[in-house]
Amino acid sequence: MKNNIYMLVLLLCSVITQLFAQGPPITADKPIMLGAKRMVIKTLTEVRTTEKGTYTRVPIMAHYLPTSNSLIAIHLPLVYANGGNSSLGDVQVLGKYQFYRKDKTAKTFRMVLKALETLPTGGNWDVSDISYGKFQSYLGVVVGYESIKYGVSNEIGYNVIPDNEFDEFRYRLGFGLPLLKPIYPVKQINLFFEYTSNWMTEINQYELLYAQGIQYAIKQLTFEAAYQWPLVQTINEKVQRKHSVFLGTRYVF
Amino acid sequence: MKNSIIIIVTILFTVFGAKAQIDHFTIQVDGLGCAFCAYGLEKKFEKMEGISKIKINLENGILDFDFVSEKSLSLIDVKLKVESAGYTPIKGDVTRSNKEVESLVYKEIFGTQPQIENTIFVNGNCEMCKSRIEKIALSVAGVSNADWDMTTKILKLVFDNTKTNLESIEKAIVTIGHDTANLKSIDSTYNTLHTCCKYDRTK
Numbered sequence: 001m002k003n004n005i006y007m008l009v010l011l012l013c014s015v016i017t018q019l020f021a022q023g024p025p026i027t028a029d030k031p032i033m034l035g036a037k038r039m040v041i042k043t044l045t046e047v048r049t050t051e052k053g054t055y056t057r058v059p060i061m062a063h064y065l066p067t068s069n070s071l072i073a074i075h076l077p078l079v080y081a082n083g084g085n086s087s088l089g090d091v092q093v094l095g096k097y098q099f100y101r102k103d104k105t106a107k108t109f110r111m112v113l114k115a116l117e118t119l120p121t122g123g124n125w126d127v128s129d130i131s132y133g134k135f136q137s138y139l140g141v142v143v144g145y146e147s148i149k150y151g152v153s154n155e156i157g158y159n160v161i162p163d164n165e166f167d168e169f170r171y172r173l174g175f176g177l178p179l180l181k182p183i184y185p186v187k188q189i190n191l192f193f194e195y196t197s198n199w200m201t202e203i204n205q206y207e208l209l210y211a212q213g214i215q216y217a218i219k220q221l222t223f224e225a226a227y228q229w230p231l232v233q234t235i236n237e238k239v240q241r242k243h244s245v246f247l248g249t250r251y252v253f
Numbered sequence: 254m255k256n257s258i259i260i261i262v263t264i265l266f267t268v269f270g271a272k273a274q275i276d277h278f279t280i281q282v283d284g285l286g287c288a289f290c291a292y293g294l295e296k297k298f299e300k301m302e303g304i305s306k307i308k309i310n311l312e313n314g315i316l317d318f319d320f321v322s323e324k325s326l327s328l329i330d331v332k333l334k335v336e337s338a339g340y341t342p343i344k345g346d347v348t349r350s351n352k353e354v355e356s357l358v359y360k361e362i363f364g365t366q367p368q369i370e371n372t373i374f375v376n377g378n379c380e381m382c383k384s385r386i387e388k389i390a391l392s393v394a395g396v397s398n399a400d401w402d403m404t405t406k407i408l409k410l411v412f413d414n415t416k417t418n419l420e421s422i423e424k425a426i427v428t429i430g431h432d433t434a435n436l437k438s439i440d441s442t443y444n445t446l447h448t449c450c451k452y453d454r455t456k
Contacts, residue, residue, distance in 0.1 A: 035296065107286045151287070252289070
């Protein structure tokens with residue numbers, strides 16, 4: 001536990017000393033909207049290894065911006081458990097609304113309200129964000145500052161599962177480090193350092209996850225990969241995470 | 254036969270030899286904090302017919318592009334396009350094909366300042382009318398931009414609707430001798446206009 005905290009502090013220090021503009025985070029969220037009437041198709045496969053077994057989630061995500069400050073999306077996941085047959089996971093419907101924006105030359109500060117509704121279309125595997133088979137409602141705020149010199153993205157929110165003790169308070173923090181000078185048209189390699197904190201308030205169980213990611217973006221196409229592992233876990237040992245691997249791609253229309 | 258060939262060659266030369274008249278726009282845009290942001294902005298402008306050579310500089314937030322003159326793109330139209338892409342236009346410059354330079358400093362419209370865009374018909378004739386009409390419109394408190402088109406006789410306005418309204422702006426315009434869609438200037442004021450400015454009042 002102590003070693004994990006030291007590692008966390010060391011990583012935060014090394015990251016804060018050199019932060020530059022980056023593309024969209026991988027496991028965290030961002031407050032940047034890409035303009036009215038735009039569409040993004042993306043996928044982010046997660047292969048999660050836990051004490052219970054290995055689960056894979058392959059979502060196809062379609063994001064559409066009807067206006068320059070709003071977004072609606074649908075996520076259709078296929079899920080696999082322990083190398084078994086695939087099935088439809090919990091379908092998600094997402095809405096975002098940018099309610100504050102402050103722009104300066106080559107920098108911007110934005111705040112976005114986020115609502116995510118998870119539908120009980122998947123089986124009850126009791127694995128969060130993979131397949132729960134229950135209605136879930138999430139409300140959060142994403143706050144971010146981005147410039148061509150550095151960028152930070154935060155998300156804070158609460159997820160409610162009715163008639164269930166796994167309601168969760170969530171916090172996500174993401175930093176990006178571009179390895180090339182930001183230019184347009186896009187041609188960029190980014191490193192990402194992302195933290196996810198989940199606190200199940202009713203049963204007082206907590207997990208802090210860290211993801212190390214790399215992203216390659218060229219024009220409208222982005223490829224990304226990340227490796228995530230727990231720094232802190234106080235949840236039941238039988239369901240604890242070991243690690244996750246993420247592989248994703250996105251295309252902007 | 255020889256004459257036909259000469260005529261055809263002359264016509265072809267006229268058609269293909271004549272170059273399109275081009276206006277060059279330079280717009281300063283705030284909020285471009287990432288390369289993907291610039292992508293969203295470019296895609297918004299790419300759809301416009303007559304546009305070419307779009308360039309975006311992330312470091313200074315400058316958007317440059319060329320636009321066919323005959324389509325008469327105004328700096329207000331560009332401002333609205335940038336805003337619909339989700340960014341903040343700060344300043345716009347255009348060098349027209351006839352070397353005339355127009356500049357406009359845009360005001361921020363988000364936050365608590367409600368800005369309205371609207372148009373009204375204002376009768377007039379010439380460049381002197383244009384200058385006079387725009388000057389009087391801009392003198393009305395709350396009006397941040399006024400652009401009068403000589404051909405269509407439409408005055409495009411951007412104003413703070415908590416400080417003024419279309420009626421007040423029209424009242425100001427008729428005091429200098431130009432009729433609007435809803436108000437008519439008094440004859441004695443109309444008669445003080447320069448000869449070239451005396452538009453047909455029956456229209």
